[in-house]
Amino acid sequence: MKTRIILFTLTLLMSFSFAPVASAQRREVHALWAHPTEAGKSAESVRALVAKCKRANIDVIVMDIKGSNGELYWKSKKFPQAIAKGYENFDMLAHLVREAHAAGIRVDAWLVDNLEGANGAAFREHPEWAQLNPDGETTLSEKLGKTRQYPYVWMCPARRPGYVDQWLVPLFEEIAANYQVDSVHHDYVRFPGDIGPDSYCFCDYCLKNIPRYAMLRYETRPDERYRVGTAQPRIEANWWSDPTMMPAEWDQMDRREKANFLLNGRTIPGGPPDLRHFFYDYRAHQIEILVRQVTEHVKKANPNVQVSAAVFKNPILSGRYLGQHWDQWTDWIDVYMPMTYRSHFAGSFDAYLDHLAEITARQMEWIGHKRPVYAGIASTYLFREEMQPFDEMRDRIADLRGLPPIDTMPSQVGAIVVDPDVERQKAALNTKRADLARAIGAAFETMSKRLSAVAPDREREIRSFVKVNIADNGRAATNESLDRLAKAVNDLRLDLPPGFLPPEKLVRAIEAARKANPDGIAIFAAGSLDREKLWPALETAFKR
């Protein structure tokens, strides 16, 4: 009997001693980025979004509350002039927090940090806070692709007083103080990289402070010049001998000359053109200060609020190109959500799956496993192959519509004079027209089988529009018939029939990320899941 009790006690002890091991097993966190559109403008629409998330076992809703145009989706008391149209009387964030918490879901308040629109309140009131390139222009002067005007203004994160301390930090502070959010969330916490990665920022403040940051000259006795020492045979090995790095004429140089020196100058006269190292370092340092300040102010306003961040996939490359050296922010960031989207990878879908697993593991390594990493997957870009025909059709339809009408070029004056140049141009146009018609037809054929399997009526409808436009080598197409086709293709894209996109791609991407054993998976985004009809696939992948 006694032995039995001892045995029983032992078993009990053992089970207790094993219990913490079992409970220490991490539960994968499921996060989802979402936009105000999906939350809508009523208590019911917010509740519906939360219910959808609940069904898919989402633990964290990361809701955009400061958009790319600087517009705010909460009832800001500090900056009422920045509140988004239609949200003046509906406090979306307050509703979301209440509904989500009632469902056991956390809310991250997502702010687009350094981006404002051309009509954003911050830029309107303080144009002097914008980043400038060597020509003294803001990012509004840049192009996307070859022709598209860049619509956003990047604000200088360095300038003080300026955008960060006078606008952005107070916004974060207000959220932490007034809303029961679980976390705030950084996005665009960097310099621009898709446009002019080495062009910003050369505002007056930065021109003064890039050299000052690296102390490339003394403020005392600024006119004394020191020549580089020659104690060591390799010229750059004498860097410590205190040479004067800034040119004597610095103060007389214009913005372009100064920028050129900071990017292409030499730290050591006669050495390699390495001065841009300090430009990169300065930028990374400024973003790090921003991150630190936001965290300090947020935690002071409410110590229970965490700070998470959406970051580029590779902190070493983004450190150089964006000033986003996020592996160095572990003191300030509680959760990382790297945007390891397929759009940032060149290879096939299968190659992406391998690279996703590899880089997710590396991301955890880069931050020394000090903070949780949620692997960020964007559903849309998984379907590059399926969506490519849509882009192709849209672009070729636009090209065809842009050609001059068939009969506007008279090759005949009177009855007999034929202009051979005009005839040649006409022939070239006809060839072009025929090529475009063929391309439209071919693009449609690559999607038609998939489409007819899930929505035969829509396939037939679009096929009939295609047929009209490509008939007679494209010569039968009119502006109206092309517009009808373009609209049908676009409508299809915005509301894809269920099953058109293979849902297993989303499931396979999530499984690939899991190979790295990340702390969570973050999906971009609720709106895309709606359009792509992928909620059921997510429910399957996130089943517990």
Ligand SMILES: [Zn+2]
């Ligand atoms: Zn600047």
